[in-house]
Amino acid sequence: MKIADKTRFCIILLISGWFILFGVTPLLLLVMTSFLTMDPADLVKFSFTLNAYSQLFIEPGYIIIFIRSVKLALTTTLLCLGLGYPFAWYTARMPPKWRTSVLILLMIPFWTNSLVRTYAMRMVLGTHGILNKALLSLGLINTPLKIMYTDYAVMAGLFYLMLPFMVLPLYATIEKLNFQLVEAARDLGAGAVSAFTKIIFPLTLPGIMAGCIMVFVPTMGLFYVASLLGGARQLLVGNLIQQQFLNARNWPLGSATSIVLIIFMAVMLIGYGLLLHRFSRGEE
């Protein structure tokens, strides 16, 4: 029995130690840093202040970046939802042996380094890229479109990277959907639209929410997509954080920005949790 306790003790010690040292501590340090004073010589000075937060909420420049970032992430999320929902729906309704192949095909690009894929996107969207070439030779346009270094290019890149994150949770919910409910609604005279809004949409809402959170939250941080495809402007909150940490060396401001991002994210997750709770109660 003593040996058993020893094995058990070692395992618990190892995992608790690891998660406390590399999980809890860094996040606490981050919160702490956001309340410290910036010091050009020594990174931070240990004097408590709310400067970073007041700067974030008072200076219009930061608010503008936040709003732009939310707008860009939201558009990407809606784009993924709009194009991903039918994809997940039709895939879930395919014969099972087809489903796996379609999902694997969806996942293969996803297994490749996302920076490499963003770089590849540049070759497609550039002035001499394949998209402009195709449009020019089809005679649809006379001068190459300037897509690179615009918000559209960033959106195209974000959509490219994030689509599987939307499709997979949607697919998981749609696959479990009881299609007899839809058939019953149709038999009782519901049109395609009302069958969707009254049956399918509410029943797949948890998947929609999960997908939206999985796309929206990381998108705000994908600074390299904005740097490679977007212009010189700071587009995403991720760019702001990266710049505060790596260039401006204003760690308190960078930490405060990320704390605001975490709170934003927590509110969304709590909303999702409440919805799931209501949902499971409704089923009983």
Added chain:
Amino acid sequence: MNMLRLFYFAGIFFYLYLPISVLIVNAFNLNKYGMQWDGFTFKWFTAMFENHSLMAAARHSVVIAICAATLATMIGALAAIGLNRYRFFGRKVIQGTSMTLMMAPDIILAIAFLVLFISLGIGLGFWSLLFSHITFCLPFTIMTITGRLQDFDPNLLNAARDLGASEKNILARVILPMMRPALISSWLLAFTLSLDDVIISSFVTGPSYDVLPLKIFSMVKVGVKPEVNALAALLILLSLALVIVSQLMIGDRKK
């Protein structure tokens, strides 16, 4: 309607595969800027192998990915067993932390790790990179292995105990062999996650230990670099091979 559906799927897959295909084609294209097809060449692959700093970064990335995947799988296996079999103080805290690490955007983890290493006085390089990669892979390996553990027949463990096996023997002779498929898939998952990471790596490594994403990022920021195309083509093939291997193994498990 069926035609429409077909077009729609074709459109999505076209969008997903077009950039990768252009990249692979350009890796063999004589035209440096990939504007048109000028003929077939292996020149860029040679250029890639001769670019020592790029090769060093590639080697570092693979070393980190192998070490991180191995350690994250080992720690993940112990964590999955611990969280599953033992009830102890702080268990919920660990599960919560694991969940937070999985859900938090990479940029948050990146700066949190950076602040940690600077506070602890750990220099940015191999070790800081390894610790962060293990940590962000850990929730995923735990999840993969836990899924497998929950499928176990608990009678097997009871039988082993009734026959007098110690906890160490139960772990080594019963649980570990049954976990093997999950260990392999969690290793592959962690390897891919580690190799794919851009954001965390760019914060927690220093000039002494350059890794691929950083190297590629600084190379392509200024323009097109054909040796990056060659390297990217190789990376795509590597991930394709990994997908095939893991699919074959999942297929094996079903049999």
